[in-house]
Structure formats: structure tokens, C-alpha cells
Amino acid sequence: MTPPRRILIVDDDRTFRLSTGELLRQDGHEVEMAADAAEAVATLDQARYDLVLLDMRMPGMDGLTAVEVLRKRGLGTPILMISGFGTIDTAVESLHRGADHFLSKPVDPDLLSARVAELLERRPAEERVREGALGSMVGHSSAMREVFEAVRQVAPTETTVLVQGETGTGKELLARAVHDLSDRAGGPFVPVNCAGLAEGVLESELFGHVRGAFTGAVADREGLFAAARGGTLFLDEVGDVSLALQQRLLRVLQEREVTPVGSSRARKVDVRVVAATHRDLRDEVARGRFREDLYYRLDIFRIDVPPLRARRADIPLLVEAALVRLRERSPRDPPSAVSPLAMRLLRAHDWPGNVRELFAVLESAAIRARGLRIEGQHLPAAIRDPGGEGGDGGRESRYQASSDADERAAILAALDEAAGSRSRAAELLGMSRTTLWRRMRDFGIGEE
The missing domain is CATH 3.40.50.2300 (Response regulator)
Structure with missing residues (x-):
């Protein structure tokens, strides 16, 4: 009851x-x-x-x-x-x-x-976000439900996981979810960005080194494989690792042991590996840039994270998640909501930077909104006006591609936001006054 x-x-x-x-x-x-x-x-x-x-x-x-x-x-x-x-x-x-x-x-x-x-x-946004989340990942689209189910299936195992997806899709969040749902959750989760370190530095970081192995090695140092013992090592952007270092990674995965730089003694490691890349590793193998044997060692269980443009239905929930986080970080001046027009513009954008770009846009818009509702005018120009200057041809086609119900709702929302000013509403919608007048006539807006 x-x-x-x-x-x-x-x-x-x-x-x-x-x-x-x-x-x-x-x-x-x-x-x-x-x-x-x-x-x-x-x-x-x-x-x-x-x-x-x-x-x-x-x-x-x-x-x-x-x-x-x-x-x-x-x-x-x-x-x-x-x-x-x-x-x-x-x-x-x-x-x-x-x-x-x-x-x-x-x-x-x-x-x-x-x-x-x-x-x-x-229901409160916090409740909706929690219901549509797995760890820190958010989504209720069919594509993300498949991702969540894959995480739940593989997490309890010791299987190596390969995560593929564009930059900004949340691959590290997925890796953390695999770790948190596994029997290793009590151990460390150790992330390393393989693309952010020079080859020699990355080798030492991963496998450790002994004193005197190279200039500046004044003491023994354990690597990240050893630091992640009992837990999970997340190799982000593994597709950027050099061929020489790929050979060493392959040996670790095969033998479950590492040899520090400058040492001849191998040491056993108890660690699970989750690797991620924005590259298509099968294509990299075909081009001779990635070892085929290492690819098959990593690609035992692959999870493909869809880009944001392929799961636009998740955008409203992601927006709520972003606003919840912003309220937690900025309790004195939190954004309250997003207007219908702003939401429509967010859903229409292609998001080349994916979820990371969306969250950055909302943080910027929240600052401009000064704690009030985020309106269309608070969004970046590239989102408000994707067609750019020089007429409304590109902008109008975006409206023609959507449903009549969505377009009518967007026009009404813009007219509300513009307090009835058609010129201002046309500007917010990214279309000319003539186009707006014609679409209002088509939808019977103004006759009610």
C-alpha cells in the first residue's frame, strides 16, 4: 500500500x-x-x-x-x-x-x-537515476540494457574483458562496474592510461623496476600489476601500446607473472585485467599494428559501449544524472531543471564527445543559468544552431526529420520561453520567422 x-x-x-x-x-x-x-x-x-x-x-x-x-x-x-x-x-x-x-x-x-x-x-530525479544506473553508468535504452546485462554476466568470473567504444562513452565506468560486481571488489581497482605515457615509462609503470635498471632508478619499485594484486587492473587505450610492449603484456596474460625492468626473476601476480580501446582492434591486427595473439587473449569477452548518438533515448536520464551531480557539487547555486526546448536541442545534437561532452555542456549551461532552469539560450551555439550562419536550410531539415508531435511540442515550448514573441521563438528554434510561421499554421498553433 x-x-x-x-x-x-x-x-x-x-x-x-x-x-x-x-x-x-x-x-x-x-x-x-x-x-x-x-x-x-x-x-x-x-x-x-x-x-x-x-x-x-x-x-x-x-x-x-x-x-x-x-x-x-x-x-x-x-x-x-x-x-x-x-x-x-x-x-x-x-x-x-x-x-x-x-x-x-x-x-x-x-x-x-x-x-x-x-x-x-x-519521482525525484535521484530515484529515476538510481533505477537506470549500474554503478556510475546511466541508461535505460535497449542498447544500454544489453551492456548492463553483459557486465552482470562477466563480473563474477575471472575472465579478461575487452571494452570497445568511442572516447567519452564511459569505458572506465564500465570497468569499475565489472570490478565492483566481482569477487575482487574488496581489492584495488587500478587504472592506467596506456596512451598517456611514453613506452619506457609505461613499461616501468606496469611491470615495476629494480634499482639501477635505468638512470634515476634509485630503488626497487613494484609496478601496477603488483599494486593491483587481489583486484583489477584497467588498461585504458590498450590499442595505443607499442608492438614491443604488447609482447610483454601477452606473457603476463599467459603466464600470470611479471618480470620487473632490469630483473631476470619473474613474480606471480593475482590480478584481473579489463582492457579498453577506442580503436577497432581487428582492424589494427589487419594493419599489422596490433598483435593477433594478444588480441585473442584480450577479446575473450568483449563489451561494445554504444556512442551517445546511438542511444538518444538515454539523454533525458543522463541529463538528470548530471544535474544530480551538479547539485551535490554546487549546493549553493544548483540548476533546477532543463526546459523542454533545451532538452530537444540536447537530443538533436550528435555528441561527438559522447557522455563526457554532454556533462561538460550541462556544467557550462548550469553556470549561465545561475541556479535557475537551463533554457535553450544557455546552451553552446553549436547546439542551439547546428546549421551555422547563412540561412536555415540545414536547421529546417533537422525539424523535418523528427515527428510532428515532437516538433509541435518544441514550437510551443519555444513560444512559452519567448513569452509569445515569434522572432525570439524562431531564434531559439534555429529557424527563420517564415519557417516558424508556416509550421505554426500547419500545426494550428495560434488558432487555439
């Missing part, structure tokens, strides 16, 4: 508070009340609620200001704004400030009950 949901009603009108409270109690909710916004802010600092009903016009701090204050403090609770002076402009303004929905007084009881039920069904 679902527990009662806690609702805070904030209104200076005592009659409205009491009548609305009684209605919501009849619907099975727990209700508390505040007579002004300052009291509500103080209450929400101390207690958790599932929904806030907030009047727009009150003495002292008004509802619009209260929404901004609450969102800047990191409150993710849904907010239903209610006003006796409802207009389209005030509704749009309240949504821009961070409210989730707007109703005008007098409120129809059935409509209020329905809206409250709808908002209460929206």
Missing part, C-alpha cells in the same frame, strides 16, 4: 488553505500549511514534502520569488503555483522561475485533485 504523501499548502488566504487542505486529506494525503512564503521556505529547510502548493501573490515574499529561492537551495520537490490573477504571462513566468504547473483560482476541485496526483507521480 502506498504511504500517504505529504503536501505543504502556502497561501495567505485562510479559507483557501482550509478548504484545499480538507479536499487533499479526503484524497488520502497528509497536509500542512503555511500562511506566507517566508514561513514556507523555513519549513522546507527543515522537513521533506512530496508537493508544494504555492500562492503567487502574498504579502512580503511573493510566490515567484519563493520558487527561485527554493530552487536555488536545491529543492527538487514539485511545485504547483496557484493564483487568482492568472494570465498566460503569469503562468509562463512561474514555469520559467521553476514551478512545475500553474492553476488559476477559483480552482475546480476535480482538476486540482488530478493535477496533484499527476505531480506526485513524478
Whole structure:
């Protein structure tokens, strides 16, 4: 049985508070009340609620200001704004400030009950992210579900894993998930970027060295294979390792022992290897740049991580995950949400830098948004206007490729964000005013 949901009603009108409270109690909710916004802010600092009903016009701090204050403090609770002076402009303004929905007084009881039920069904972003995550990886698309299932299958084994995927897809996060779900989770997880070190340095880092092995080797030093004993060694960008060093890696995988640089005595190692690369190793083998025997030692169980453009359905969940992390890192000025138009632009981008690029874009946009909702205007120009200067031909084709329902929703969201200004809406959408007017006519927008 679902527990009662806690609702805070904030209104200076005592009659409205009491009548609305009684209605919501009849619907099975727990209700508390505040007579002004300052009291509500103080209450929400101390207690958790599932929904806030907030009047727009009150003495002292008004509802619009209260929404901004609450969102800047990191409150993710849904907010239903209610006003006796409802207009389209005030509704749009309240949504821009961070409210989730707007109703005008007098409120129809059935409509209020329905809206409250709808908002209460929206689970906190943290819960949605946790449900769509494996370790620190996030996704609920079919492609990522296959990746998660592969991780769960191979993690309990001792099998060497090869992870292939473009730069920025989260290959190290996947390797950590394999480690964390394995019997070696209590041991160390040791990552090394094979592409970031010169050959001689990488050899010493991996296998260790003895005193006097080379200039500057003033003492014995164990390598990363030894440091990862009982745990997992993650060889990132293994496709960039030189052919000479590949031979030594092959011996370690075959014999489970390492020989430090400058030594003739091999030492046993108890370590699991997870390797990753952005290269197609089969192609590298064909070109003579990667040893075939090492490839087959690494490619016992391969997991291919799809690029972000191949799993666009995951972008909203990834956005929520990024905002959750930003709120944890910047509690004083957290971003509250992403507007429908901004989300559409994010989903339309090809993301050559994959998830890493997406998170960087959102961090930058959050700074520009100053703790409020991230709008289309806060995104980089390359995402707002992928066609660049010189007409709207390329931009228009992007809209033609999407569904009519998505395009109509994007146009309505842009008009809301632009407070009805068609020129501003066209700019946000990345199309000319003529194209916007024609598409509005096609969809019957403006006739309602």
C-alpha cells in the first residue's frame, strides 16, 4: 500500500488553505500549511514534502520569488503555483522561475485533485537515476540494457574483458562496474592510461623496476600489476601500446607473472585485467599494428559501449544524472531543471564527445543559468544552431526529420520561453520567422 504523501499548502488566504487542505486529506494525503512564503521556505529547510502548493501573490515574499529561492537551495520537490490573477504571462513566468504547473483560482476541485496526483507521480530525479544506473553508468535504452546485462554476466568470473567504444562513452565506468560486481571488489581497482605515457615509462609503470635498471632508478619499485594484486587492473587505450610492449603484456596474460625492468626473476601476480580501446582492434591486427595473439587473449569477452548518438533515448536520464551531480557539487547555486526546448536541442545534437561532452555542456549551461532552469539560450551555439550562419536550410531539415508531435511540442515550448514573441521563438528554434510561421499554421498553433 502506498504511504500517504505529504503536501505543504502556502497561501495567505485562510479559507483557501482550509478548504484545499480538507479536499487533499479526503484524497488520502497528509497536509500542512503555511500562511506566507517566508514561513514556507523555513519549513522546507527543515522537513521533506512530496508537493508544494504555492500562492503567487502574498504579502512580503511573493510566490515567484519563493520558487527561485527554493530552487536555488536545491529543492527538487514539485511545485504547483496557484493564483487568482492568472494570465498566460503569469503562468509562463512561474514555469520559467521553476514551478512545475500553474492553476488559476477559483480552482475546480476535480482538476486540482488530478493535477496533484499527476505531480506526485513524478519521482525525484535521484530515484529515476538510481533505477537506470549500474554503478556510475546511466541508461535505460535497449542498447544500454544489453551492456548492463553483459557486465552482470562477466563480473563474477575471472575472465579478461575487452571494452570497445568511442572516447567519452564511459569505458572506465564500465570497468569499475565489472570490478565492483566481482569477487575482487574488496581489492584495488587500478587504472592506467596506456596512451598517456611514453613506452619506457609505461613499461616501468606496469611491470615495476629494480634499482639501477635505468638512470634515476634509485630503488626497487613494484609496478601496477603488483599494486593491483587481489583486484583489477584497467588498461585504458590498450590499442595505443607499442608492438614491443604488447609482447610483454601477452606473457603476463599467459603466464600470470611479471618480470620487473632490469630483473631476470619473474613474480606471480593475482590480478584481473579489463582492457579498453577506442580503436577497432581487428582492424589494427589487419594493419599489422596490433598483435593477433594478444588480441585473442584480450577479446575473450568483449563489451561494445554504444556512442551517445546511438542511444538518444538515454539523454533525458543522463541529463538528470548530471544535474544530480551538479547539485551535490554546487549546493549553493544548483540548476533546477532543463526546459523542454533545451532538452530537444540536447537530443538533436550528435555528441561527438559522447557522455563526457554532454556533462561538460550541462556544467557550462548550469553556470549561465545561475541556479535557475537551463533554457535553450544557455546552451553552446553549436547546439542551439547546428546549421551555422547563412540561412536555415540545414536547421529546417533537422525539424523535418523528427515527428510532428515532437516538433509541435518544441514550437510551443519555444513560444512559452519567448513569452509569445515569434522572432525570439524562431531564434531559439534555429529557424527563420517564415519557417516558424508556416509550421505554426500547419500545426494550428495560434488558432487555439
